[in-house]
Amino acid sequence: MADTGKPTPTAADPFALVPHEPGAPKMDKIIVADKIHRHFGGLTAVDVEHFEVQRNAITALIGPNGAGKSTFFNLLTGFDKPQTGEWSFNGFSLHSKSPAAVARSGMVRTFQLTKALSRMTVIENMRLGASEQVGESLSRAMFPGLWKKQEKEITAKAEELLVRFKLDKKRDDYAGELSGGQRKLLEMARALMSDPEIVMLDEPMAGVNPALTESLLDHIIELKNQGVTVLFVEHDMHMVRRISDWVVVMAEGKIIAEGPPATVMANKAVQDAYLGAHHDTDLSEER
Amino acid sequence: MDILIAVTREMFAPTTAAFALAAIGLNFHFGLTGLLNMGHAGFMLLGMYGYAITVREGGGMWLGLVVAVLLAIGFALLLGWPTLKLRGDYLAIVTIAAAEFVRFLGRSSVMKNITGGSTGIRGTDFKEPFESLSPFPDALITIGPWQLHGSASTSWWLVLVSWTMVAIFAWVFWMLAKSPWGRVLKGIREDEDAVRSLGKNVYAYKMQALVIGGVLGALGGILWSFGNAVSPDSMGRPTTFWIWTLLLLGGAATVFGPILGSVIFWAAIVLVKQLAALLIPETIMSTTAREPFALILVGVTLMLLVIFRPQGILGNRRELAING
Numbered sequence: 001m002a003d004t005g006k007p008t009p010t011a012a013d014p015f016a017l018v019p020h021e022p023g024a025p026k027m028d029k030i031i032v033a034d035k036i037h038r039h040f041g042g043l044t045a046v047d048v049e050h051f052e053v054q055r056n057a058i059t060a061l062i063g064p065n066g067a068g069k070s071t072f073f074n075l076l077t078g079f080d081k082p083q084t085g086e087w088s089f090n091g092f093s094l095h096s097k098s099p100a101a102v103a104r105s106g107m108v109r110t111f112q113l114t115k116a117l118s119r120m121t122v123i124e125n126m127r128l129g130a131s132e133q134v135g136e137s138l139s140r141a142m143f144p145g146l147w148k149k150q151e152k153e154i155t156a157k158a159e160e161l162l163v164r165f166k167l168d169k170k171r172d173d174y175a176g177e178l179s180g181g182q183r184k185l186l187e188m189a190r191a192l193m194s195d196p197e198i199v200m201l202d203e204p205m206a207g208v209n210p211a212l213t214e215s216l217l218d219h220i221i222e223l224k225n226q227g228v229t230v231l232f233v234e235h236d237m238h239m240v241r242r243i244s245d246w247v248v249v250m251a252e253g254k255i256i257a258e259g260p261p262a263t264v265m266a267n268k269a270v271q272d273a274y275l276g277a278h279h280d281t282d283l284s285e286e287r
Numbered sequence: 288m289d290i291l292i293a294v295t296r297e298m299f300a301p302t303t304a305a306f307a308l309a310a311i312g313l314n315f316h317f318g319l320t321g322l323l324n325m326g327h328a329g330f331m332l333l334g335m336y337g338y339a340i341t342v343r344e345g346g347g348m349w350l351g352l353v354v355a356v357l358l359a360i361g362f363a364l365l366l367g368w369p370t371l372k373l374r375g376d377y378l379a380i381v382t383i384a385a386a387e388f389v390r391f392l393g394r395s396s397v398m399k400n401i402t403g404g405s406t407g408i409r410g411t412d413f414k415e416p417f418e419s420l421s422p423f424p425d426a427l428i429t430i431g432p433w434q435l436h437g438s439a440s441t442s443w444w445l446v447l448v449s450w451t452m453v454a455i456f457a458w459v460f461w462m463l464a465k466s467p468w469g470r471v472l473k474g475i476r477e478d479e480d481a482v483r484s485l486g487k488n489v490y491a492y493k494m495q496a497l498v499i500g501g502v503l504g505a506l507g508g509i510l511w512s513f514g515n516a517v518s519p520d521s522m523g524r525p526t527t528f529w530i531w532t533l534l535l536l537g538g539a540a541t542v543f544g545p546i547l548g549s550v551i552f553w554a555a556i557v558l559v560k561q562l563a564a565l566l567i568p569e570t571i572m573s574t575t576a577r578e579p580f581a582l583i584l585v586g587v588t589l590m591l592l593v594i595f596r597p598q599g600i601l602g603n604r605r606e607l608a609i610n611g
Contacts, residue, residue, distance in 0.1 A: 103486035
């Protein structure tokens with residue numbers, strides 16, 4: 001709203017005309033959520049009036065601890081149900097859809113606590129990520145002739161992704177034998193097996209060795225270059241500044257600010273939410 | 288020498304095969320999918336009731352099989368419907384209670400006209416159609432050092448049929464476990480939510496596994512009743528725990544684990560009983576005390592095995608070394 005001197009929107013900057021305010025409308029929206037309300041007993045965890053995500057951009061969802069970011073994530077992906085609210089993905093309502101149905105529609109998530117399937121090999125983890133393997137139905141599983149060819153294609157695709165994520169040497173290791181950062185990579189690679197339109201990353205940097213951070217960031221930027229939309233929850237401000245096109249700030253269950261990373265950090269409401277409204281006032285006068 | 292014959296005879300006995308088949312069913316539940324079914328004996332008992340009652344009432348062998356399978360499917364759906372959406376522990380609680388419920392219902396005097404109450408159903412009431420199919424003569428036959436009847440009860444015919452069924456279903460397990468379907472089940476065993484996030488209908492897969500394993504339990508129950516009779520009290524909680532024991536002994540999630548486990552478990556019990564009879568005088572241990580003594584000794588051995596080789600005999604140590 002304050003930015004008047006911006007150029008006309010181009011493909012290079014889809015956010016040029018988007019006002020810097022909570023619930024700002026986007027040019028090409030992939031997710032639209034309205035009046036999402038989730039409370040646990042007397043505690044309101046999420047109370048989002050309006051929320052949109054721009055297609056083919058990297059959007060960060062940040063906020064102090066307990067802001068409701070992860071709950072909001074769970075609600076969007078079907079892992080939790082809100083008391084009220086309506087939300088859609090590509091114009092297709094996700095209200096009361098199961099997590100599996102949400103994933104099949106093209107919205108795949110990862111988890112804050114990495115869910116690598118430990119006692120399965122890396123390649124089996126990857127193959128499981130593929131959608132529409134007909135051999136996954138019980139009636140066809142007994143007849144390898146029906147799914148062997150497809151399995152080969154899936155394996156080829158998995159191997160390609162493993163190379164891209166530098167996990168190809170770990171192909172036949174158990175996922176449980178990987179380091180924390182490698183598991184994050186595996187989870188991300190596995191999510192890509194189904195060619196999702198949007199990947200939702202819940203704290204992709206949590207527990208990752210700093211040496212691996214850079215490559216993880218590059219992978220996320222690469223996702224965008226390949227036409228995938230990314231929405232991620234993160235605490236690491238360095239990462240947010242470095243890769244996100246747009247930042248949405250939550251506090252106490254509400255969206256309190258939106259904007260490009262540089263301006264959103266300077267926002268008064270954001271600083272208050274993170275540091276407390278009175279962080280720079282001298283409390284000594286109350287003596 | 289007699290001991291050796293008795294022990295080896297137990298190794299290929301139809302009861303051993305019946306337990307191996309039931310354990311393959313439990314392997315679908317626990318080994319592949321991670322479902323804690325603590326009422327497998329209930330499936331076995333339901334299977335033998337379904338078969339024996341149908342045959343006794345003149346329904347014939349094939350109808351009996353169909354009834355037994357349908358009962359097992361119905362039981363699995365009933366148990367899975369409320370519990371498979373919840374955490375794994377709930378299935379364990381519900382199955383252990385439901386299996387006891389089946390047993391108590393079967394042995395209750397109200398049901399005496401149908402299930403025969405606590406005495407169960409005598410073999411002569413339902414074994415005839417199966418035994419009449421036997422190609423073996425109706426007499427004792429000696430093959431090698433072992434002597435069994437040709438067709439009646441624990442017979443060569445039953446040995447042949449029961450081990451053939453074990454072989455068939457071990458093959459089915461192998462085919463399914465290495466298929467993409469089996470891969471989804473293993474994923475569910477590791478982490479349900481991860482599999483959900485990849486777009487698989489976890490509930491449906493768990494239900495399929497529960498039904499398949501339950502049906503194998505029922506078939507195992509029928510085989511067991513062919514060698515014995517239908518008796519509710521031999522299908523109590525201990526039976527379920529034996530199946531668990533021999534599955535873990537052989538190695539869960541392996542193809543031959545349930546079979547090897549069953550062979551070793553039953554052979555070991557016979558071995559201990561026979562050795563006790565030979566070495567311990569009657570004045571110290573009575574004949575009736577030998578059975579519990581054997582179970583205690585086998586139990587202790589199994590505890591040691593689980594402590595020092597938790598993956599079972601055929602399991603993969605590297606796989607089990609991974610935590611979480």
